Amino acid sequence: MDVQAGPAETRLTFKGRLDAAGVAALWARAMATVRALRRDQTLVFDLDGVTRCDIAGATFLLAAEAAHGGAEMRGGSDAVRAIIARVRDAREVRRRGEPTPAPGLLQIVLAGVQSALDGIAFIGEAAVAVIRLPRHRRMLRLTDFIRYLDDAGVRSLPLVLLMGGLTGLILAFQTAISMRSMASDIFVVNVVTVSVLRELGPLLAAVILAGRTGSADAAEIGTMKINEEISALTTMGIDPMTMLVLPRMAAAMVAMPGMALAFEIAAIIGMTIVMTGFGYTPQQIYVQARDWAQVKDLLGGMVKAAVFGLAIAATGCRAGLTTGFGPRAVGSSATTAVVGGIVATIAIDGVFASVFYITGY
């Protein structure tokens, strides 16, 4: 690009190819030149040397023209002039309608309240589906339930055992370091056993369930929604709640206590390995654990695990059923399912902790 600045007229002479690559090199310099001009000066583009101009090139020329408020295009082949004219027409068309304004704080708060209410409504719908189950018995298919149970429970076992074992190891080791300074390291057994049975087993099994099954439920149901399969079910008179949601909730409820138990056994084995390393025999560890931990610790954990499973499956299915349009919506439903599932688990755990504390369980 050559710039010839005169008192009344500034001429920009272009040579070669005006395509995206050429424009990239010119854009900033040309715009700076054009903006520096006074309004009363004439701006001239000399296009005789341009061998090829594409839509990027024409857009560049028209943007430079618009920046000055007008310019004269001189020369150029017919092809170059034609594409400039075509792009000029396209730039004239203005967008129809107003863009949707960004939501204000009030709308965001209202949307949050709305989605909380929807969540409560979903629990109500699920309850209604359970009440109507005798009439819709055939929609609840045993094969589906077994498939979900296998998916949620059996297939997660390796991960549950791995996480459980490592948690037991780490917890025992970290606790033992401080306990040793007080020469009371046998109490590591008490700490690890009770905290795993009452809290960590159900809680971490729930995190695994949310990550594996909650997200899968949301993605599978969300894809069905996008593919109009949910609509197809509804028009056939089949209740999606009964056919898709209830078996998943039931499967999660049944699988979770098993997952939590597997986690707890693996954690206690992990702890035993550490304690053996500190010189205790397995018999000593067993007696210590038996005398401290109670059956109610185990049972309380199992009940919690079942409720967590219910909440996670419900959150995942709801995220799936409320999926919007397009593949991104499925992704965000899966995210909602995992985040919502974990948050719900922790909230419910808080409720359980208060209830257990008040009742002295």
Place this chain on the structure above:
Amino acid sequence: MAAPIVQAEGLCQVFGTRTIFRDVSFTVEAGEIFVILGGSGCGKSTLMHQLIGLLPPTRGTIDIHGHRITGDGAASGRAAMQREIGVMFQSGALFGSMTLLQNVMLPLELFTDLPRAARVEVAQAKLGLVGLAESVALMPSEISGGMARRAGIARALSLDPPLLFLDEPSAGLDPVTSAGLDQLILDLRKDLGTTFVVVSHELLSILAIADRCVMLHRDAFPDAGGVIAAGDPRRLRDESDDPRVHAFFHREAPRQAA
């Protein structure tokens, strides 16, 4: 004269501040192939969702087989209607975790007391009817778009409904496959006496199958979409004075907006 199978009166749909269409009224008689046509974005699919009970209309009434599915008592009307209609959705909407046979068998399993062997026979016959006798054991992910539509029709037929709704049966198919589906629709009407309500924008398909149609347009009213023409599509093609109807049937490109 027998009462019409479908009677729609003054239908209107508002989403937010936008009126998709208003004052849409029509009837469909028994044994007819009735097409809802129009360009993209005119509300064809919205209208169909109203007719099959998925979307309550903002205003207006719908009666299907004498069941009122709008307003008071809509839920029981919809439940009664669902036994008498079949719906094929745009891409078939087959259940991905089941074979074609299981897809067609599902409604039989849930709503009839047929023993399993009989269900298999009936479902196989339905799939044979749409030309998929050899593909019964395939999964939906293993078949082509045209086959998925055929399987969707077979599933819609599984309870032998007198009325079928088809959403864009030939959209995105090659001309030969599309013509095959048109022929299937005509054959089913001839052999089973099924009434069809078809949503379509495929010109050739519409002219091949439709007895009557309504044409929707997004600018039918200054502020809303609605019906701009109704009747025999071949007569609309040849005789309509409305430039928008003429443009649709003669594939005229719109003038570039200035």
